[in-house]
Amino acid sequence: AANKKLLFLPGDGIGPEVMRQVRRVIDWMDRKRKITFDVSEGLVGGAAIDAHGVPLSDATLADALAVDAVMLGAVGGPKWDNPTDYTKRPEAGLLALRKELGLFANLRPAVVFDALVDASTLKADVIRGLDILIVRELTGGVYFGEPRGITDIGNGERRGVNTQVYTTPEIRRVARVAFELARKRGNKLCSMEKANVMESGLLWRQEVTKLHQEEFQDVELSHMYADNGAMQLLKNPKQFDVIVTDNLFGDILSDEAAMMTGSLGMLPSASLGAPDADGNRKALYEPVHGSAPDIAGRDLANPCATLLSFAMCLRYSFNLDEDAKLIERAIQNVLGGGMRTADIMAPGMARCSTTVMGDSILREL
Amino acid sequence: AANKKLLFLPGDGIGPEVMRQVRRVIDWMDRKRKITFDVSEGLVGGAAIDAHGVPLSDATLADALAVDAVMLGAVGGPKWDNPTDYTKRPEAGLLALRKELGLFANLRPAVVFDALVDASTLKADVIRGLDILIVRELTGGVYFGEPRGITDIGNGERRGVNTQVYTTPEIRRVARVAFELARKRGNKLCSMEKANVMESGLLWRQEVTKLHQEEFQDVELSHMYADNGAMQLLKNPKQFDVIVTDNLFGDILSDEAAMMTGSLGMLPSASLGAPDADGNRKALYEPVHGSAPDIAGRDLANPCATLLSFAMCLRYSFNLDEDAKLIERAIQNVLGGGMRTADIMAPGMARCSTTVMGDSILREL
Ligand SMILES: CC(C)[C@H](C(=O)O)[C@@H](O)C(=O)O
Ligand SMILES: CC(C)[C@H](C(=O)O)[C@@H](O)C(=O)O
Numbered sequence A, B: 001a002a003n004k005k006l007l008f009l010p011g012d013g014i015g016p017e018v019m020r021q022v023r024r025v026i027d028w029m030d031r032k033r034k035i036t037f038d039v040s041e042g043l044v045g046g047a048a049i050d051a052h053g054v055p056l057s058d059a060t061l062a063d064a065l066a067v068d069a070v071m072l073g074a075v076g077g078p079k080w081d082n083p084t085d086y087t088k089r090p091e092a093g094l095l096a097l098r099k100e101l102g103l104f105a106n107l108r109p110a111v112v113f114d115a116l117v118d119a120s121t122l123k124a125d126v127i128r129g130l131d132i133l134i135v136r137e138l139t140g141g142v143y144f145g146e147p148r149g150i151t152d153i154g155n156g157e158r159r160g161v162n163t164q165v166y167t168t169p170e171i172r173r174v175a176r177v178a179f180e181l182a183r184k185r186g187n188k189l190c191s192m193e194k195a196n197v198m199e200s201g202l203l204w205r206q207e208v209t210k211l212h213q214e215e216f217q218d219v220e221l222s223h224m225y226a227d228n229g230a231m232q233l234l235k236n237p238k239q240f241d242v243i244v245t246d247n248l249f250g251d252i253l254s255d256e257a258a259m260m261t262g263s264l265g266m267l268p269s270a271s272l273g274a275p276d277a278d279g280n281r282k283a284l285y286e287p288v289h290g291s292a293p294d295i296a297g298r299d300l301a302n303p304c305a306t307l308l309s310f311a312m313c314l315r316y317s318f319n320l321d322e323d324a325k326l327i328e329r330a331i332q333n334v335l336g337g338g339m340r341t342a343d344i345m346a347p348g349m350a351r352c353s354t355t356v357m358g359d360s361i362l363r364e365l
Helices: A015-033 A046-052 A058-066 A090-100 A114-119 A168-184 A199-215 A226-235 A247-261 A304-318 A321-336 A354-364 B015-033 B046-052 B058-066 B090-100 B114-119 B168-183 B199-215 B226-235 B247-261 B304-318 B321-336 B354-364
Strands: A004-011 A037-041 A069-074 A105-111 A131-137 A149-154 A157-167 A188-193 A220-225 A242-245 A268-275 A281-287 B004-011 B037-041 B069-074 B105-111 B131-137 B149-154 B157-167 B188-193 B220-225 B242-245 B268-275 B281-287
Touching: A004 A015, A004 A046, A004 A058, A004 A304, A015 A037, A015 A069, A015 A304, A015 A321, A015 A354, A046 A090, A058 A090, A069 A090, A069 A304, A105 A168, A105 A247, A114 A321, A131 A168, A131 A247, A149 B199, A157 A168, A157 A199, A157 B168, A157 B199, A168 A188, A168 A199, A168 A242, A168 B157, A188 A199, A188 A226, A188 A247, A199 A220, A199 B149, A199 B157, A220 A226, A226 A242, A226 A247, A226 B247, A242 A247, A247 B226, A247 B247, A268 A304, A281 A304, A304 A321, A304 A354, A321 A354, B004 B015, B004 B046, B004 B058, B004 B304, B015 B037, B015 B069, B015 B304, B015 B321, B015 B354, B046 B090, B058 B090, B069 B090, B069 B304, B105 B168, B105 B247, B114 B321, B131 B168, B131 B247, B157 B168, B157 B199, B168 B188, B168 B199, B168 B242, B188 B199, B188 B226, B188 B247, B199 B220, B220 B226, B226 B242, B226 B247, B242 B247, B268 B304, B281 B304, B304 B321, B304 B354, B321 B354
Parallel strands: A004 A037, A004 A069, A069 A281, A131 A242, A188 A220, A188 A242, B004 B037, B004 B069, B069 B281, B131 B242, B188 B220, B188 B242
Antiparallel strands: A105 A131, A105 A268, A149 A157, A157 B157, A268 A281, B105 B131, B105 B268, B149 B157, B268 B281
């Protein structure tokens, strides 16, 4: 069989240096596990703007559509902070990838590693052992809704509009992913919206409830208003197993949950499309953290989130659960041994660079 | 001069019992401070639905428009959880009051009381001394934007729409309130939106920046994406002084900030309209907590948030700063003495009822 195809989009800032560690793991898999990937590479975000004037060229998009999975580093930086032209912003490249690849389900685990329980600003007993999964809708809602834009309304005044919109199939397909994931975990799903204020949220609640009735009665379903969700996450995060929510609430709530773990540099994400006739789905994997321009190019960044994203890639795109676990366990052991990049450094631990963290993980593998 | 007019809307759940403690403070002011209010009372929320079939009757709205300030308890409860007809929900009464009174600026302080620093799920050193003020836009955005609603799109499928919309004057007037409040505090304002994804957020950022240039250059202004805001609040809340944000982000971020303090039962809020020719503005004051139907009618609720809301009323509506401080200090002293309602109870403290908490505060006054 032909090798599986991966597209690497290292992007901006620390993107390239954390992605380099994934290359090393791929080399190791090639040698030791006899699993070979065909890896191509492209530009996205600011790097693409510099080279082509757009954050995602048609050629790169075509490449992304052709491969089995995309691994992305990070996009953005002050250099490209174009405040007015949305099409010339690094983020636009990421949003176009999500939309064009149809990556409607964004899986964002918020996991607290035992070795890092003290890194959080939350008390240890509140977050020790935390393991929740946020499923964020990623191709709909206010991110893509029309009409949108800024118009003049006279007297030097303007009006800015965005449209929050969801349809039955959009809600059902992401809820289905969430229900199915819940079944493989704690069997509990909490859906969050503002059904008390927004009709789009009311539709969300009704459709999730209907799907639950129809196909997932064995999963325990609850609903929460998103503002209460933001509070309950803080009050008692372990009450949750899987959370499903829309694009905008998911953006905010998953960042809140990520920061609660205290280790942004450790958190991966997967963005999945619909399965085709053969059960294959388009997919993009990226760390939750950003491009961190302040430390870029200095071999300081934590590569773990990107390596864990690659582990998700092995699991969700290639069904290589065992290999995913090998990587996850290697990272846990290295942390257990006291190795720490700057972002997760703590007293008594051994501070190391991006490369040395990569070395240690490879040695562990 | 005629007495100042107050409308009491105790609402549902614990609303009536916490509002009763405000009555007692008003009686005390009458006797000891020679300040007399004309207090009338009305129904809102579920209580109004039960009596009149609507969550805010025209008569009550007329009363609210006629007084100098409205004090509200809380609205809502499972009894009135009508999932489909928005006009028959308790929340609709609250939203109508906000809109009809033009209460566009919602002030929500997130303050950590020294005596309660351990009540938070956050580490004590992260939140000790925290004192931030969130100014939330309250009459615009996706809460009120048109078009909105759920429509059939065939095949048994539906489409839910809401509209996020802001205009230059809406942004400027709430930003002005926030800048002015920042001047009286730490002189720092952080504005939050998703200008990287939403044009309405981009307009928000541009208009806040323009107003800053024109009138508030002495205030330190920064901007943050709302998802990053949710993280920064957790990472280092004390970096903030005043935060200004829109209706929906404000709903979520202010609840996050409130829960961070660990003492929801302690947090007041003020909702203010535009000043008229005489400098008077419509205003509504209410605790941040909800109607807590599970403990309603059992003399267990914490009346402090409502009493502190009344202190805000004295300060913002009646310029009685000294009297506001008397109430605030009385509450601090009672907490310092070890009195705790159930919600803020901690080992070694004296657990008390709503009434006894009121007694202690009055004694302290
Ligand atoms: C960079 C930005 C467009 C993006 C988003 O808002 O979705 C980011 O915050 C994320 O969560 O992936
Ligand atoms: C009750 C609800 C309509 C309301 C809101 O969403 O504004 C509440 O959450 C609040 O923050 O006052």
